[in-house]
Amino acid sequence: MSVQISACGPGSEALLAALHARCFSECWNEAEMAGLLASPGVSALVIEEEGEPAGLALIRVVLDEAELLTLGVLPDRRARGHGLALLAATETAARKAGAARLFLEVSHVNAPAAGLYQRAGYVQVGERKRYYRDGADARVLARDL
Secondary structure, three states: OOEEEEEEOOOOHHHHHHHHHHHOOOOOOHHHHHHHHOOOOEEEEEEEEOOEEEEEEEEEEEOOEEEEEEEEEOHHHOOOOHHHHHHHHHHHHHHHOOOOEEEEEEEOOOHHHHHHHHHOOOEEEEEEOOOOOOOOOEEEEEEEO
């Protein structure tokens, strides 16, 4: 299995929005992706399996802190290590951009993602009540880079 992770920027809004829509029920559209990509400190990564897009990640770096804005793997490509590979690549990108710590939010009902982040060494540092549109709470996790 050939897997490759590459950075993408402005001009990749359609691809990122399409991937996000296939990964999440509440997704970001092309205009929202374009706005994010135009924001200072935001970068995007796409993972490909056998030349086909299989997932995405977006991060924002401000000074010495980074935030994982989203990370998703297509449902039919999950449980192959792509999430962990994307997470590691975002950590590397954040470190290169000067971040010393990475933060993220994960829904308390998203056990697979929470497990991924726990395996990667993230610890809970806070909670946001009713953070998601469905009313779910978010666990705020962080890891020193």
